[in-house]
Amino acid sequence: MARRDYGQYCGLARALEIVGERWALLIVRDLLVGPKRYTDLHNGLPRVPTNVLATRLKELEQAGVVTRRVLPRPASGVVYELTERGRDLEDAVIALGRWGARELAEPRPGEIATPSSVIMAMRSTFRPGRAHGLTVDYQLNSGGIALQIRIDHGRLTVTEGTLPRADLVIEAGAGLRPLISGEIEPAEAVRNGSVKMSGGDPALLDRFVEVFRI
Amino acid sequence: MARRDYGQYCGLARALEIVGERWALLIVRDLLVGPKRYTDLHNGLPRVPTNVLATRLKELEQAGVVTRRVLPRPASGVVYELTERGRDLEDAVIALGRWGARELAEPRPGEIATPSSVIMAMRSTFRPGRAHGLTVDYQLNSGGIALQIRIDHGRLTVTEGTLPRADLVIEAGAGLRPLISGEIEPAEAVRNGSVKMSGGDPALLDRFVEVFRI
DNA sequence: CTGGATCCCTCACGATACTG
DNA sequence: CAGTATCGTGAGGGATCCAG
Numbered sequence: 001m002a003r004r005d006y007g008q009y010c011g012l013a014r015a016l017e018i019v020g021e022r023w024a025l026l027i028v029r030d031l032l033v034g035p036k037r038y039t040d041l042h043n044g045l046p047r048v049p050t051n052v053l054a055t056r057l058k059e060l061e062q063a064g065v066v067t068r069r070v071l072p073r074p075a076s077g078v079v080y081e082l083t084e085r086g087r088d089l090e091d092a093v094i095a096l097g098r099w100g101a102r103e104l105a106e107p108r109p110g111e112i113a114t115p116s117s118v119i120m121a122m123r124s125t126f127r128p129g130r131a132h133g134l135t136v137d138y139q140l141n142s143g144g145i146a147l148q149i150r151i152d153h154g155r156l157t158v159t160e161g162t163l164p165r166a167d168l169v170i171e172a173g174a175g176l177r178p179l180i181s182g183e184i185e186p187a188e189a190v191r192n193g194s195v196k197m198s199g200g201d202p203a204l205l206d207r208f209v210e211v212f213r214i
Numbered sequence: 215m216a217r218r219d220y221g222q223y224c225g226l227a228r229a230l231e232i233v234g235e236r237w238a239l240l241i242v243r244d245l246l247v248g249p250k251r252y253t254d255l256h257n258g259l260p261r262v263p264t265n266v267l268a269t270r271l272k273e274l275e276q277a278g279v280v281t282r283r284v285l286p287r288p289a290s291g292v293v294y295e296l297t298e299r300g301r302d303l304e305d306a307v308i309a310l311g312r313w314g315a316r317e318l319a320e321p322r323p324g325e326i327a328t329p330s331s332v333i334m335a336m337r338s339t340f341r342p343g344r345a346h347g348l349t350v351d352y353q354l355n356s357g358g359i360a361l362q363i364r365i366d367h368g369r370l371t372v373t374e375g376t377l378p379r380a381d382l383v384i385e386a387g388a389g390l391r392p393l394i395s396g397e398i399e400p401a402e403a404v405r406n407g408s409v410k411m412s413g414g415d416p417a418l419l420d421r422f423v424e425v426f427r428i
Numbered sequence: 429c430t431g432g433a434t435c436c437c438t439c440a441c442g443a444t445a446c447t448g
Numbered sequence: 449c450a451g452t453a454t455c456g457t458g459a460g461g462g463a464t465c466c467a468g
Contacts, residue, residue: 004459007261009321010331011338012243012307015314020236022460029226038431047221049461054432077430085316092313093226095306100229102299107223117224124225218440236441252450263442268451291449434465441459447452 018063019089023048024056025096028082028089030116031066035081044114065089097124101214104177115145115160122149122158125180125212131156134211136204139166142176151211168200170208181214232277233303237262238270239310242296242303244330245280247374249295258328279303311338315428318391329359329374336363336372339394339426345370352422353380356390365425382414384422395428 004021006013019025023045030036030044042053057080060066065086071077082089097120107113122140131154138149139162148163150156175194178184186205189195197205218235220227233239237259244250244258256267271294274280279300285291296303311334321327336354345368352363353376362377364370389408392398400419403409411419 005322006237006240007325008240008259008331009318009325009327010240010243010311011313011315011318011335012311013240013314013331014317015310016239018314018317020234020239022234023220025230025234026220026222026224026227029224039429042431045220045222047461049463050432051434051462052460055459078432088313092306092309095309096229097224097226099225099303099306100227100232101225102302103228103232104223104225108219111219111221111223113223117222117227121225256450261442263444264451265443265453266441269440292451430468432466432468435463436461438461439459440457442457443455445452445454448450 015092018065019060021056021059023052024060025089025093027053027056027060028065028086029093029097029120030114031080031082031086032090032093033116033119035069035079037077037079041080044116046112060086093120094124097121098214101125106174113143113145115147118142118145118147119158119160122147122212123156125214126156127211127213128154128156130213131211134207136168136207137163137166138204138208139163139169140176141169141171143173166199168204168208169198170205171196171198179209180212182209229306232279233274235270235273237266238274239303239307241267241270241274242279242300243307243311243334244328245294245296245300246304246307247330247333249283249293251291251293255294258330260326274300307334308338311335312428315339320388327357327359329361332356332359332361333372333374336361336426337370339428340370341425341427342368342370344427345425348421348425350382350418350421351377351380352418353377353383354390355383355385357387380413382418382422383412384419385410385412393423394426396423 005017019028026045027041030041057066061068064083066080067083069079069081071079101124131151133154134151135153136151140147140149146162148159148161172195175189179186179189179195186209190197219231233242240259241255244255256264271280275282278297280294281297283293283295285293315338345365347368348365349367350365354361354363360376362373362375386393386409389403393400393403393409400423404411
């Protein structure tokens with residue numbers, strides 16, 4: 001790691017030496033959602049060459065950001081997970097993700113959204129100040145991805161999967177971003193069909209866009 | 215920019231496409247302090263090849279992060295400065311810098327600290343919650359760099375230069391980091407000579423480490 | 429199947445020299 | 449002062465292959 005250093009006695013430079021390499025922060029993003037197998041990581045980041053993925057994981061492991069753990073039986077295999085040091089990157093990942101979210105217009109051709117990326121997007125756009133004391137469960141379906149979004153006394157948890165007992169089920173594809181960015185009002189989005197909802201009080205959708213906002 | 219994209223419809227990926235290239239965020243860090251000439255940037259980042267610096271500036275300009283401005287006379291020349299979009303990166307830069315600061319032990323051989331890096335380090339370690347309503351002026355001398363650190367009713371401003379009317383002048387070289395990280399108590403640092411102070415109430419040094427902390 | 433390792437090719441980066 | 453030009457190297461991209 002002597003060749004890639006920046007020669008600066010500076011926290012930012014140190015951070016970039018560790019997680020500034022290509023793909024590194026996207027790997028961290030996926031692991032912030034939870035431990036993952038090599039194959040899961042590769043599925044979530046299909047454009048990363050396998051050698052680069054293997055190299056990054058070793059670098060991150062040596063830097064103390066990631067640990068490699070061999071699963072006990074019966075579920076044999078290997079999972080990668082963040083260390084506490086790695087989880088401390090969440091603030092930085094969210095700050096960068098929020099900044100970059102303003103560049104998101106239409107998806108570019110061939111571009112994908114993965115469960116992990118959507119989960120982190122929801123975490124990034126969450127405004128704790130607007131969710132104070134709030135308790136509500138949503139299920140969000142977007143682009144073939146089903147998310148459980150639970151707010152419990154103002155605390156957010158986002159997981160993949162369906163949530164049969166959700167207070168509101170939101171169905172949104174490309175219409176989700178304009179909704180969260182405030183380009184379009186919830187009522188208008190429902191009217192033009194870009195967002196559908198079912199199973200609950202329509203006012204919960206207003207709550208949703210109040211709480212999740214770019 | 216077609217080859218370097220990540221193929222992910224994700225705010226973090228977008229951010230990395232724009233400011234994830236090598237040296238880009240360090241350039242932003244320096245510009246967060248204020249507009250700079252090409253030569254100033256190069257002095258602050260001596261290890262960046264000039265062609266890379268020129269390329270990054272063009273990329274950042276095209277991305278709307280930086281503007282290039284020709285100075286009116288008499289001070290002819292060119293300065294680069296952040297756009298508002300670029301200034302919005304401050305949160306992310308500070309988050310990353312704070313994370314990386316925990317890796318800072320001793321400076322590695324040949325490693326330098328520049329005025330801009332120290333200024334951003336002070337901004338990163340500033341804890342607004344601990345400075346509520348506080349008004350005090352420090353001058354900090356560290357490694358040949360003189361900084362004005364002004365806290366006005368809890369608002370921080372850090373600039374290069376001396377501050378003759380400072381409430382306290384702090385003289386610290388390598389002893390500054392252990393002080394801010396809490397590894398060493400202020401009184402102990404003064405006693406062993408790693409930190410000197412003059413011109414004010416010694417209690418102001420305790421204030422200092424209270425307000426600036428990793 | 430998972431969890432990588434290997435090979436080749438290209439281009440971005442690094443170092444240095446040079447110019448309006 | 450503010451860059452451009454040139455050239456060598458190695459990291460990243462892409463496909464394939466292999467061990468448990």
